[in-house]
Amino acid sequence: MTDTTRLPEQLTAPAPGTVALVTGANSGIGLEVARQLVERGVTVWMGARDAEKGREAAARLGDGARSLRIDVTEPTSIEAAAEQVGDLDILVNNAGVNPGAEDITGTSLEQLRTAYETNVFGLVAVTQAFLPALRRSAHPRIVNVSSGTGSLxxxxxPNPQFDWERVKGGGLAYRSSKTAVNAVTLLTAQALGEGFKVNALAPGLRATNLVPGMSVGGDPAEAATGAVRLALLPDDGPTGALWSWDGTRAPW
Incomplete structure (x- = not known):
């Protein structure tokens, strides 16, 4: 790949038997990532904290989708999930929370802990638990769903991604946790080397349940397309970068 500023438009066909895990896959972007991977012939474990919601989501996608109970904040849940999945080629760390939009004057330590427990510590714990399986893969891929609001x-x-004048300084817990996700992505890519492709996705504002009651935002399926591009990167594709949902390189 010669262009380091844009992902290839053409998706790489997954090898037969490719297996993926998507956390937080029972709704929103995670559900759409799972759907698009299943449509491309990937067997997808759809992770969900609520086992019943996970089963319902997997049933909607049909053959190729499997439900998996996993709470990224519970070590025993993660360990059990790793044992159940076995082989793995693609890990999409999508599970995330947004505990509030307050700035430094109104953010509580509890909000910070909540954001980091899921968005950062949970992401690291899941990645570590599934590394042995990913190391056995011929084409291991890790996609961390981050946020453009985490870009320093x-x-x-002012930037083209969000209304900086309106939100500057706000969302301390969520946005700083996504900055941490970006750092974890870069350092993970460096540690695992070129055999792995480890990247982060800035999905843009989407109409999901990340913020209760929020109805604004674009189609989650559009953002999912960006995650699928990263999940199916060719072996000469990039690693250790933040990418916008449209396939363009985003700044740290």
Whole structure:
């Protein structure tokens, strides 16, 4: 791949028998990532905290979708999930929470703990638990769903991604946790080397249940397309970068 600023438009066909795990897959972006991977012939474990919701989501997608009870904040849940899944080629760390939009003057330590427990610590714990399986894969891929609001460059001034004047300084817990996700992505890519492709996705504002009652935002399926691109990167594809949902390189 010669262009380091844009992902290839053409999706790589997954090898027969490719297996993926998507956390937080019972709704929103995670559900759409699972759907698109299943449509491409990937067997997808659909992770969900609520086992019943996970089963219902997997049933809607049909053959190729499997439900998996996993709470990324519970070590025993993660361990049990890793034993159940076995082989794995693609890990999409999608599970996330947004505990509030307050700035430094109104953010509680509990909100910070909640954001980091799921968005950062949970992501790291899941990645570590599934590394042995990913190391056995011929084409291991890790996709961390981050946020454009976690980009320090975009947070530093006006940008094309969000209304900086309106939100500057706000969302301390969520946005700083996504900045941490970006750092974890880069350092993970460096540690695992070129055999792995480890990237982060800035999905854009989407109409999901990340923020209760929020109805604004674009189609989650559009953001999922960006995650699927990263999940199916060719062996000469990029690693250790943040990408916008449309396939363009985003700044840290």
């Amino acid at each position: 460059v975009w947070n530093s001034g």
